[in-house]
Amino acid sequence: MNSDKHQDASEILSAFGKHLASVRKSHGWSQEKLALESGIARSYLSGVERGQRNIALVNICRLATTLEISTDELMKF
């Protein structure tokens, strides 16, 4: 394993969470609205935005679809 080149997990989660919150706010959406529309629990979504949850692929895609952006756009963080 070549671990030197890998970003720290908490940095990845924190960066994604901030980006997601930024995209959500740019839509003028509350966490409640995004959670409801995407079928994800609000408490879980809150944890993702705070960088405390290692969100998996299917939910990343659900959030992107709900926010009407492509999955790769949501992954530019």
Added chain:
Amino acid sequence: MNSDKHQDASEILSAFGKHLASVRKSHGWSQEKLALESGIARSYLSGVERGQRNIALVNICRLATTLEISTDELMKF
């Protein structure tokens, strides 16, 4: 929840798995090499490529870093 517009989870996982395998092969890498370099178990990686594992954000980023592509490039599937 607005489920109509959401892709089926198995379709998402299958599409990502095929894309990952394609990127890996374009590097001329075996599953063993990618697993070893990224610090992910080969059996897990095999499951991801077959669309049977809902891989999470940190491992997606690790695979992208190992394959020397951006995370959003790995998410264009």
